[in-house]
Amino acid sequence: MNMLAKLSSAVTILFLFVSKIFVDADLSPELREIFQRLDVLERNVTKLGTENKELKEDLRKQKESFDNYKSIMSTKHDDFTRQDLMMQKDIKFIKFKDLKSIDTTLIQMASDLSSTKTNVTERFAELENDIKLKARLDDVARIDMRLQEAMDGLETLKKVVNDSNANVVNKIDNDVNGVMNALTLKMRTQTEFNGKQSKKLEDMENSVTELQHSLVGVDSILQNRTPPSFYAYMSYPVAVTGPQQRMVYDTIRTNNGNAYDNSTGIFTVPETGTYVFSWTCFSYVEEYIRLEIVVAGTIYGGTLSDTQETGDADTETGLVVVNARSGDEVFIRTQNNGPGNGRLYVEFESVSTFSGWKIS
Structure with a gap:
């Protein structure tokens, strides 16, 4: 049994013991106060025990999520390795295929040129006996020059093809190196992330340990902490x-005890006692608004802000003192009869507010 469970059991036994002794007795104010404080202490210890269990469950879920993510990344690393091997095979195949095709083409072109030159030579022999041989000699010379130019062009083309093939091979090698570098960087990033997750889990476990140790002095903490209080206002107009x-005052300036929720507009009483609640309503020109404060389902007061005349402006304030119990919900809403036809307006420093604080 951990420290929190021992403390909870001790408080419960002490509470039942005192209840048994004084259930029929005429208690003095001091004993009644002690009894109430024991009641509050028991609820707070129970609440802390529940939060401790929830925190441990969250830690377990995070560890499971981390293990799953680690398994997924390992599978992806194996896939990347297989893809790299396949890419290397493709590169070798492409190199061999392209070079073989180029060599075949060059051989064919050389054969064609050789055949052409043979035909021209044969034709030249036939023309030697022709009367017009001299006139054709220049044509043969030009043909020979063209053949030479074709051979030079063939050599140039062969050089260009070789250079292009070298560039393609270099580009493929660079692309492969880029992919490998990216994979290496990704694995390094994943390793750093895993380290951070492990550190985070360790820090959370240390926090849980510190929380368990701090429960030993929970009574003194409950007695010496800042009394619950809050102050919030509307940062934009809200239409009725x-x-x-229910009115939601979205901007929080003070929230000692974190009992006010600016997403719902509800203040949940954290501990039994006497509280003061105040609210203001700044209404727009030619409008009126009726508001009321509700504590544990009971209406404790209301205000009317009336600016129905042209050019008029009005701010109304409500204030109540309430004996509230732990868990009671407190909020501001429009009245059921004649709630109004306007807006809770915002202009410069003039805003609608909601605040409360414990006085005893």
Whole structure:
């Protein structure tokens, strides 16, 4: 049994013991206060025990998620290795195929040129006996020059093809190297991420240990901490849409105890005691708004902000003192009858606010 469970059991036994002794007795104010504090302490210890269990469950889920992610990355690394081997085979095949095709083409072109030259030579022999041989000699010379130019062009083409093939091979090698570098960087990043996750899990485990140790002094912490209090306001105009519309004051300036939720507009009483709640309503020109404060389902007060005359402006403030119990919900809403037809307006420093604080 851990420290939190021992503390919870001790508080429960002490609470039952005191309840048994004083259930029928006429308790003094001091004993009643001690009894109430024991009641509050028991609920807080139970709440902390629940939070401790939830935190351990979150740690377990995060570790499972980390193990799954590690397995996925290992599978991806194996896939990348297989793809690299296949790419190397493709590169070798491409190199061999392209070179073989170029050599075959060059051989064919050389054969064609040789055949052409043979035909021209034979034709030249026939023309020697021709009366017009002299007139044709220049044509033969030009043909021979063209053949030479074709042979030179063939050599140039062969050089260009060789250079192009070398560039293709270099580009493929560079692309392969780029892929390998990217894979190496990704694996390094994954290793760093795994290290950070392990460090985070270790820090969370240390935090849980520190929380368990801090529960030993939970009574003194509950007695000496800052009393619950909050202050929030609306940062943008909110239109009245109907009766019992809860107002949400979205911007928090003070929230000691973190009991006010700016997404719902609800203050949940963290501990039993006497509280003061205040709210203001800044309404726009030619409009009116009726608001009320609700504590544990009971209406404790209301305000009317009336600016129905042209050029008029109005700000109304409500203030109540309430004996609230732990878990009670407190919020501001429009009244059921005649909620209004306007907006809770915002202009410079003039805003609608909601605040509360424990006085005892």
